[in-house]
Amino acid sequence: MKRWIVLALACLAISPVWSAAPVRIGSKAFTESVILGEVARLAARQAGVAAEHKRELGGTSILWSALQHGDIDAYPEYTGTITHELLKNLAPDADIPTLRAALKPLGIGITDSLGFNDTYAIGMREDRAAQLGISRISDLLPHPDLRLGLSNEFMDRSDGWPGLRQRYGLPQTQVRGLDHALSYRALASNAVDAIDLYSTDAEIPYYHLRTLDDDRHYFPHYDAIFLYRLSLEQSSPEFVKALQALSGRIGEDAMRQMNAMVKLHGEKETVVAAAFLGVQPDSDGASFWSRLLQRTVEHLRLVLVSLIAAVLLAVPLGVFAARSRRLGQIVMALTGVLQTIPSLAMFVFMIPLFGIGTWPAVAALFLYSLLPIVRNTYTGLVGIPPDLRESAAALGLPRGVRLRRVELPMALRSILAGVKTAAVINVGTATLGALIGAGGYGQPIVTGIRLDDIGLILEGAIPAALMALAVQGLFEGIEHWLTPRGMRLEARQ
Amino acid sequence: MQNASNAPTEAAFEVNRVSKRYGSIVALDDVSLSFPRGSTTALIGSSGSGKSTLLRLLLGLEWPDRGEVKVDGHVLEKAQVLALRRRTGYVIQDGGLFPHLTALGNLGLLPYHLGWSRDRIRSRAEELAALTDLAQDVLERYPAELSGGQRQRVALMRGLMLNPDALLLDEPLGALDPIVRHELQDQLKSIFDQLGKTVIVVTHDVAEAAWLADRLVLMRNGKVVQDGRLEDLQQRPVDPFVTHFVQAQRTLQRPSA
Numbered sequence: 001m002k003r004w005i006v007l008a009l010a011c012l013a014i015s016p017v018w019s020a021a022p023v024r025i026g027s028k029a030f031t032e033s034v035i036l037g038e039v040a041r042l043a044a045r046q047a048g049v050a051a052e053h054k055r056e057l058g059g060t061s062i063l064w065s066a067l068q069h070g071d072i073d074a075y076p077e078y079t080g081t082i083t084h085e086l087l088k089n090l091a092p093d094a095d096i097p098t099l100r101a102a103l104k105p106l107g108i109g110i111t112d113s114l115g116f117n118d119t120y121a122i123g124m125r126e127d128r129a130a131q132l133g134i135s136r137i138s139d140l141l142p143h144p145d146l147r148l149g150l151s152n153e154f155m156d157r158s159d160g161w162p163g164l165r166q167r168y169g170l171p172q173t174q175v176r177g178l179d180h181a182l183s184y185r186a187l188a189s190n191a192v193d194a195i196d197l198y199s200t201d202a203e204i205p206y207y208h209l210r211t212l213d214d215d216r217h218y219f220p221h222y223d224a225i226f227l228y229r230l231s232l233e234q235s236s237p238e239f240v241k242a243l244q245a246l247s248g249r250i251g252e253d254a255m256r257q258m259n260a261m262v263k264l265h266g267e268k269e270t271v272v273a274a275a276f277l278g279v280q281p282d283s284d285g286a287s288f289w290s291r292l293l294q295r296t297v298e299h300l301r302l303v304l305v306s307l308i309a310a311v312l313l314a315v316p317l318g319v320f321a322a323r324s325r326r327l328g329q330i331v332m333a334l335t336g337v338l339q340t341i342p343s344l345a346m347f348v349f350m351i352p353l354f355g356i357g358t359w360p361a362v363a364a365l366f367l368y369s370l371l372p373i374v375r376n377t378y379t380g381l382v383g384i385p386p387d388l389r390e391s392a393a394a395l396g397l398p399r400g401v402r403l404r405r406v407e408l409p410m411a412l413r414s415i416l417a418g419v420k421t422a423a424v425i426n427v428g429t430a431t432l433g434a435l436i437g438a439g440g441y442g443q444p445i446v447t448g449i450r451l452d453d454i455g456l457i458l459e460g461a462i463p464a465a466l467m468a469l470a471v472q473g474l475f476e477g478i479e480h481w482l483t484p485r486g487m488r489l490e491a492r493q
Numbered sequence: 494m495q496n497a498s499n500a501p502t503e504a505a506f507e508v509n510r511v512s513k514r515y516g517s518i519v520a521l522d523d524v525s526l527s528f529p530r531g532s533t534t535a536l537i538g539s540s541g542s543g544k545s546t547l548l549r550l551l552l553g554l555e556w557p558d559r560g561e562v563k564v565d566g567h568v569l570e571k572a573q574v575l576a577l578r579r580r581t582g583y584v585i586q587d588g589g590l591f592p593h594l595t596a597l598g599n600l601g602l603l604p605y606h607l608g609w610s611r612d613r614i615r616s617r618a619e620e621l622a623a624l625t626d627l628a629q630d631v632l633e634r635y636p637a638e639l640s641g642g643q644r645q646r647v648a649l650m651r652g653l654m655l656n657p658d659a660l661l662l663d664e665p666l667g668a669l670d671p672i673v674r675h676e677l678q679d680q681l682k683s684i685f686d687q688l689g690k691t692v693i694v695v696t697h698d699v700a701e702a703a704w705l706a707d708r709l710v711l712m713r714n715g716k717v718v719q720d721g722r723l724e725d726l727q728q729r730p731v732d733p734f735v736t737h738f739v740q741a742q743r744t745l746q747r748p749s750a
Contacts, residue, residue, distance in 0.1 A: 391589030394552055395603045395651070396578030405602060409593045484593040486635030 022050035023232070023239050026063050026072035026356075029056040029435065029446055030180060031269070032118065032200060035258050036076035038273035039250075040226060040243060046279055047242040055269075056446050057356060058435040059153055060085055062348065066437075067108065067227060071355035073236075074228035074243060078118060080220040082110075082227075084159035092159070092220045109230045109240070112247035113223040116200060116255045120154065120219045121211040122164075123197045125187060129210040136213040137168055140194070144171035149192030151180035159220060160196070167218045181450045198222075200252055202260035224250070250276075263451060292463060298358075299440035299467065302430040306362045307423050310369030315415060317370070318377020319403065328378060335371040343368070343429050347436050361433035361440075368429060369422035376418025380411025413483050420475035427468040431460065441467070504566065505530040505659055505691040506551050511560030512715075513546055520546040521557070522715035530658075533685055533692040535702030538712035538738070544695045547712075548661050551693070552578055579603065582652025586664040588644040590636040596647045597632040604654055614654075621650040624687075626680060642673040649684075659691040666701065678704055699723075699742045711735060 023044060027037030037053045044051035054072060057063055064086055066072045079099060083090045087102050094102075100110050122137055129135065132143060140146060154160040155177050164170065178186055183195040184203045197204065197211070204211060226243050233240050258276060261267040274281035317335075321328025341349070346367065350360030384407055392406045408415075434442030441460040448456030506528040513521040521543045528534055536544035549555040550562050553574035562569045564577055590599050600621075601614040609617075618632055625646040636644060645665060652660060665681070666674045682705055685692050696702050702709050703723040711718045711726065719731045730736045 387585055387587065387589050388591060390554060391583075391585065392591070394554060394578055394583040394589075396575050397603060397606060398575060401606050405606075406591055406593075410591070412593075484635075486595065486637060487593045489592075489635055489637035 022052050023074070023236055024072045025051055025053045026057050026066055026075035026437075027053065027055050028060065028063055028075070029058055029450060031202075031262050031450060032198070032255065032259055033076050034269045034450075035255075035262060035273055036114070036224065036226075036250075038269045039246065039276060040074060040076070042270070042273050042277050042279055042281075043242045043246060044239050046277065047238045049236055049239040049242065051239065054356070054437045056434065056443070056450070057437050058348070062351060062356065062436060065351050066356045067229065068106065069352070069355050070229065071357065071437075073232055073239075074226050076114075076224060077227045078222035078224055079113075080119065080159060080222035083220065085157055096223070096225065103227070104230070107230050109228050109233070111226045111228075111244050113225055114246055114250045115224075115248045116250055116252040117221055117223050118198045118200045118252075118255070119222040120160070121197055121199050121214065122194055123187070123204065123209040123211050124194045125190075126208045126210045128193060129212075134212065135210065136215040137164075137170075137218075138215050139212070140170055140172065141168065144173065146172050146193040147174040147176070147191075148172050149176050149178045149183045149186045149195045151183060151196055152177045153180075154196040164218055167216055179449060181452055185452065200255045200259060202256055202263045204256075206260070206264055224255075266451075266453075288459075292459075295439065295441050295443060295460070296463065296467070298438070299427070299430055299464070302358065302361050302365060302433055302438055302440055303423060303426045303467075303471070305358075306365035307369055307419065307426060309362070309366050310373055310422060311419060314370045314373035314418075315377050318374045318415070319381065319408075321374060321378045322381035332371075332374060332378065335374050338367045339371045341367075343432050344435070347432055351436060356437040358433075358438050360436055361430065361438035365426045365430060365433075369426060372421040372425070373415070373418040376414045376421075377411065380414030381407055383414070384410050409484060410487070413479060413487060416475060416479045416482065420472065420479070423471045423475060424468050427464060427471055431464055503529045504563070505532075506693070507563040507566075508547065508550065508557075509561050509563065511547075511550060511557040511562065513543075513550065513555065513557050519543075519715045521550075523560070524712075524715070524717055525560075526710065526717065526720070528691060528693055530691050531689055532708065533694070533706040534708045534710060535706035536693065536695045536710050536712060537697060537699060537702045538718075539697060541714075542712040543715040544710075544712050545663050548663050548693060548695055551661060552581060552583060579607075579655055580657045580659070582649075582655075582657045582660045584645070584648045584652050584660070584662045584665045586667045588636070588648035590639075590644055590648060590651075592636050595633055595635055596639065596643075599636070599647060600632075600651050600654055602651075607655075617654060618650065621653055624653075624684060625650055640673075641669050642677060645669065645677060649681075653688075657690070659693070660685075662692070662694040664695055664697070667696070674701075681705060699739055711738060713738075 025037050025040045027033040034055050037055055041051045041053040057066065060081055063072070063075045067075060079096065080092070082099055083092050083094050090098065090102055096110060096112055103110055124134060134140060134143070150161055155175070161175070176192065178195070183192070184207055186192045187195050187209070188207050197209070199211065203209070226246070228240060228243060254276065258272045261272045262269055271281045317331050321331050343364070346364040347360060350363045354360035354363050388410070389407070392402045397405070430440055431442035431445055433440050434446045441464040443460065444456045445460035448454065448460065504527045507526070509525050510523050511521055512523055524543070524547065536547060538544050546555060550557055551564070553569055553571065569577065590596070591602070594602065597615065597618055600618045601609070604614050604617070619629060622629055622632065627643065627646045627650070631639065631643055639647065649665070666677055669677065678701055685705065692706070694702070694705055707722060708720070709723060709726060710720045713734060719726055719735050726735050726739050
């Protein structure tokens, strides 16, 4: 019993600590959005408003729902995305006053254009395009064998690939989904012939790319703006004023320049944003070790909170499944179905319920942890020899005592093995939490993929792998410590 | 079992016309038997004759499809089962010891739940160790570290911890080698004589049954074939099967050429 108390206290010691939140700015998981998020944060600081930047929160749907639920207060968006993705009953070329009127009933405000249009474009290597004589999108028509590498978001959204293909009648069949940050690499190494890109991407001159002319005017305007919660006009009018003051200040060149500083010259987003605003960047006091410590705490918190909650539910479920086999099969089938949900989808499903940040990630990891623990509890209990089960009954021990003093101790090894499996899986899966603002080791991985920075990816991947090994070792120790000696002995014949 | 004041009954256990089947297999078929208080009875018969099932009915580990089980003259009900089990020791073939507990842990499991102190548990365990001729240091060992004979001694001690009124033993010596078995037969006999409890022991060994008990109940296919003393079975068999079963036990001799 004492051992269990020690274990529980150890877990509590690493449980979450919350603090009051300042204005929260979100950004999507690509560089321009992160830079704009930093610009907004520094502009807020300049105006004397405490603000924090939750960076790289995955894609549009995550940011939009987080804004509506009040998990974030503002984030940079593009007008074309609003008309095509978010408010579907608007004309695709609706102007900003129209958008403003349409967003108002949702409690969302919109600034005027920041000063640049970041529209989609199709790009090819200059040499390849010249060789094939392609300069407009309609020039692609006679080349059905060209291989397209399109960002996953572009592939899926209605103003992306499906519409483009229809408008031009494009014949290409070799279309692959790629992460946008990787697609330039793919193009440069001739793995694909054409990719989608943003007109402010820094890589266009760097990789000597030709952007194809949109001769049938398919791509709409993507004027950069900030969306914010209208309630800020009461709670933090200075912040809204600071956001609005950014309108018209960022031209296409300025944006491409800032993108290049980050993506090609390895500057930090905050340094670039500060230089643009003409303010001092925050002293970036966080050393490698303190960053690592912070991420470790975040990561451990995700894994432990979800794991403890899962143990508390899954062990009773496993006991129930072992008692009532038929209902038990249903319980196990349900937890099995949970296991088949792809992890990124699971994280996104949790956002409407729990917002963004730690809790939706904990909830997703919790659901993933159920199956191994329920199954191993069930297996452990069912595997107890019937004569021992009956011996306990014949002694005159009540059911609860039999469970606690005989059956669970005998099944303990199997249960702990299930918890270990769940924990190790959680350590890996938790890295995806970074995409919904949960932090942890996934953060440098997401940033590293975006910036094509292997070092940064390893900064997250190596500690995650080490933590998985440590968890494995820890549980083997716990198993050894908690398993009664008699259960480890081979029976004497 | 202290209901001598009203409706005094001599029977500790009684079954009236009980039947029990598992699917298509008939385990007990209209069996009536009475076990007087303080008597020692051996249930004998081949495997599958229903003797173990009968024992399990007496503890409420199984319930009859038809007929009634009476304990101390009262029909057994589910609500009384825990109390009944606590005043009845039960020992099975492999001992049924819990591998995660030491011998002492096994002995103390129920008493501890009932609020006994550790000291009281230990002194009772030492008392019983003396009775069953078990070395004291064996109490600290785990079941996996015990010999077959030691395991059965500990199992018997576990059945005796609360000083029960009755002992039910299901092939208690079935898994032991001949020397240990012989030694334990002697000990069991002397323990039964010392304690004077109601004892029902299931075995398929006629010699063992006759050594341990005065009364032999021979069962076959869920029915009682004959109920009596060894001499009755030998000299006044009711059925050729009785003779066949009793003589099937080989005495020490060379096969003749």
